[in-house]
Ligand SMILES: Nc1ncnc2c1ncn2[C@@H]1O[C@H](COP(=O)(O)OP(=O)(O)OP(=O)(O)O)[C@@H](O)[C@H]1O
C-alpha cells in the first residue's frame with residue numbers, strides 16, 4: 001500500500017497558479033451569473049476563477065479529510081471501511097470490468113427514471129391543466145395530491161412489488177409516485193401565476209378558454225414548470241434506485257449493484273457506485289437547468305444555480 | 307331602472323361611449339360610484355381627475371365590460387375597445403413585436419396583416435429598432451409605448467387610459483403626453499383618460515372632469531379651449547396655468 005497518492009489531485013495552490021483549470025468550470029460559473037447581458041469580456045475569466053476556487057478548495061479539503069480518516073483514524077485492519085481515494089479510483093473507476101458493470105447498471109436505472117419521469121410529467125401536466133380550468137376539480141384532487149406527497153416511499157415499495165411484480169413496471173411506478181407531486185403543484189401554481197391584468201386583457205378581447213390557456217397560462221407557467229421538473233427529475237432518479245434496490249427481477253440497475261457490493265463488503269466498488277449515482281443526479285439536474293435556460297432564458301430572469 | 311348594461315351599438319346619437327346614471331356598490335358594501343352620467347364623441351378626449359380611491363378605475367372597468375355596474379347603463383361598441391392599463395401588462399415571453407401583435411392575433415387577423423399593423427403601430431410610438439427586444443430589457447417608458455402600440459393596432463374607435471403614465475418620470479411623461487395628443491389627432495378616437503396629474507389632463511384633453519371622493523361623482527367640468535396640435539411650450543402659457551389652477555381648486559373642493 002502506497003502512502004502518498006501518485007495520482008495528482010488539484011491542491012489549492014494548483015488552482016491559483018494554473019490558469020488551465022479555469023475553463024473547465026466556466027460553464028458552471030456561467031450559470032451562476034444572472035441572466036441579463038454578458039459582463040464585459042475582461043472580467044469574465046476572473047469571475048469564473050472566483051466561482052471555481054471556493055468549491056475546489058473545499059473539495060480538496062474533503063479529499064484530504066478522506067485520507068486522514070483512511071490512514072490516521074482507521075486502524076489498518078478496519079481500513080476496508082473507507083479505502084483511500086486513489087484505491088477507490090484504481091479498483092472502481094479504473095478497473096474497466098467493475099466500472100463498465102456499474103455504468104451498465106446506471107444506464108438501466110437512468111432509463112427507468114426517465115420513463116417514470118416522462119409518465120409523471122404527462123399525468124402531472126394533464127391533472128394540473130384540468131385543475132386550473134375547474135375549481136371543483138382542484139378541490140377534489142388537491143387533498144389526494146398532498147397525500148401522495150406524504151406517503152413514505154419505503155412503506156409502499158413492498159406493496160408495489162406485491163401488485164405489479166418485481167420487474168421494470170414496479171420500478172417505473174416508484175419513480176412516478178415519487179416525482180408526481182412537484183410536477184402537479186408547480187404546474188398548477190404556474191398556470192395560476194398570470195397576472196390579473198393579463199387575464200383582463202384576454203377577457204377584453206374575447207379570447208376563448210383554449211386561446212387563454214395556450215397564449216397566456218401555459219407560457220406564464222413555464223418558469224414554475226421548470227422549477228418543478230428539476231426537483232422531480234432528481235426525485236425520479238432516487239425513485240429508480242430505491243425501486244431497484246428492492247425489486248430484483250428484470251434488468252438489474254444501480255440499486256441491485258449497491259446492495260450486492262454492500263453485502264460483499266466491496267468498499268471500493270460500493271463507493272464508486274454511490275459516487276456515480278450522485279453524479280447521475282447532478283447531471284440530470286444540470287440537464288434540466290440547461291433546457292430551462294434554452295427555452296425560457298431569453299425572457300425570464302432565471303437564477304440558475306448549480 | 308333595470309340596470310341593463312347590454313352593449314348597444316353606437317348607431318344612436320349618444321356618442322361613442324356614454325354613461326347613464328352609473329352606480330357601483332361592491333358586494334362588500336363599498337359604494338364606489340354614484341350617478342355618473344356623461345358621454346364622449348369621436349374627436350373628444352375627456353380626462354377624469356379625482357382623489358385616490360374615488361372609483362376612477364372602477365369607471366373604466368365598467369366602461370370596458372370587465373365589471374357590471376349595480377345601477378345605470380353604458381353604451382359602447384366593445385368589439386374593438388382600446389384599453390391601456392396602469393401597468394403595461396406586456397407578456398414577458400413575447401418580444402416587442404409579438405406583444406404588439408397580440409390583440410390583432412386575438413381578433414383573428416392573418417400573419418401579413420398583423421405584421422403590417424404592428425409595423426405601423428411601432429413606428430407611431432417610435433419603437434423602431436426595438437422590435438426584437440423582450441420586455442425585461444425595456445425601460446418603463448418603452449414598456450408603456452409598447453402597450454400603447456399594442457392597442458393602436460386595433461384602430462379602436464374608443465380608447466380608455468387608466469393612469470398609463472403614472473409610473474414614469476416627469477420628462478418621459480411629458481413626451482408620452484405629446485405623443486398621445488398627436489395620436490389622438492391622427493387617429494381621431496374618442497378618448498377617456500384617467501390621471502392624477504392636472505397638467506397632463508389639461509395638456510391633452512378637450513374636456514376635464516373632476517370627481518369627488520368616494521363614492522365618486524362628477525363635481526366639475528372644464529372645457530379646454532386650446533386647439534391641436536399642442537406644442538410643449540403650451541405648458542408655460544398663462545391661460546394654461548389659469549385653467550390648471552381652476553381644476554386644482556375644484557379638485558381640492560371635492561375632497
Ligand atoms: N372588487 C372590489 N371589492 C370591493 N371594493 C372595491 C373593489 N374594487 C375596488 N374597490 C374599492 O372601490 C374604491 C374605488 O376603487 P378604484 O380602484 O376604482 O379607485 P381609483 O379611483 O382608481 O383609485 P386610484 O387613483 O388609487 O387608482 C376603492 O375604495 C376600492 O377599495
Ligand SMILES: [Mg+2]
Nearest residue numbers: 362363364468
Ligand atoms: Mg385606479
